[in-house]
Amino acid sequence: MSTPAVAIIYTSNGPVETALSALHHTLPVPIGTQVLAETVCSPINPSDVRQVTGANPFKQKATTKLGTDHPVTVGGNEGLFRVLQVGKDSPLKAGDLCIPRVPGLGTWRTHILCDQTDLVCVPSSLTVEQAATIGVNPLTAYQLLTQFVDLQKGNWVLQNGGNSAVGKLITQMARIMGVNTISVVREREDFESVAEELRDLGATQVITDTQNQDLTFSVAEWIGNSSVRIAFNCVGGTSASALVKKLSQGGTLVTYGALNGADLVIPFATPEFVFKGIVATGYWLTANIMRDPELKIKTLEKVYRYYQQGLLKAPSFSKARCSFEDFAHCYQ
Ligand SMILES: NC(=O)c1ccc[n+]([C@@H]2O[C@H](COP(=O)([O-])OP(=O)(O)OC[C@H]3O[C@@H](n4cnc5c(N)ncnc54)[C@H](OP(=O)(O)O)[C@@H]3O)[C@@H](O)[C@H]2O)c1
CATH class of the missing domain: 3.40.50.720 (NAD(P)-binding Rossmann-like Domain)
Known part of the structure; x- marks a missing residue:
């Protein structure tokens, strides 16, 4: 059974008000090592906005896998996903909480279908805010x-x-x-x-x-x-x-x-x-993560420990609620 999903995408760089749009699509059942996950929280970091405008030298990969006839890019680098379904060869399981393993995965979306290697599981003891913002x-x-x-x-x-x-x-x-x-x-x-x-x-x-x-x-x-x-x-x-x-x-x-x-x-x-x-x-x-993805895992483990020991407060942020038809103000 396919899953209805929405992603905030851009096809070319520009101001968020005009570059971003909502893409309604469906995602198939995961196969092999694939994972289907729902988004729990997807922060907007100022550097994500700079990726949309083109001011950030890191370019996210565009894709046609969401069913468009031209490549589109899903915005966002940080986020927390909850696994819904996995392919038969994936070591992950339904309910696992995960964050992106590498930059540029695209987190401004309701659901993601990706390979299990695109994600890294985080301890369920972290709060949503801690887990969703831990990666940057x-x-x-x-x-x-x-x-x-x-x-x-x-x-x-x-x-x-x-x-x-x-x-x-x-x-x-x-x-x-x-x-x-x-x-x-x-x-x-x-x-x-x-x-x-x-x-x-x-x-x-x-x-x-x-x-x-x-x-x-x-x-x-x-x-x-x-x-x-x-x-x-x-x-x-x-x-x-x-x-x-x-x-x-x-x-x-x-x-x-x-x-x-x-x-x-x-x-x-x-x-x-x-x-x-x-x-x-x-x-x-x-650049550090692209050069050495394992360093990210090692650093994450240090930070988990600080959170779990109650030694660290997560960064504060403002929350915005908006519909997919009226999301541009969230990014300003
Ligand atoms: N190189 C990397 O890999 C990397 C990774 C993460 C973040 N960063 C960078 O780290 C910086 C902080 O990021 P963040 O997410 O922590 O920011 P943030 O929480 O949004 O805080 C922004 C801070 O910038 C200060 N500020 C704004 N304009 C300023 C100006 N003209 N002069 C002096 N201070 C100014 C503000 O000071 P007030 O409190 O006085 O308003 C505020 O404390 C950003 O430049 C970000 O791009 C770099």
């Missing part, structure tokens, strides 16, 4: 903290975008690892309440970007004999340069985003680079 921001935070330097207890980490979902996850995971954090957030009227929230999550210190960029503002007293081994930059421009200036000898600047759209301004050929041996590099989760 928590993995990013964990890999940023573990992939570049061998952080030791008592070391310091510095980050801008401290109030972002990734920033809050970095803060929480650093606390679990015994690593101190200085989170930089934008100037705001409610700075104290944001700082309080971040300190509750584990931030050791919270400063404004004005303090970050003030050359007379020093973090030396906080750091003492320890060191700022790594700085995470998701903002760009002079906010990033200011992070470099606070790094200790041999420190590393990792850029993973560009929220203010400004080019990276790194004080090259100044003492920060010449005498301190600063390293500047970039990070992209998608």
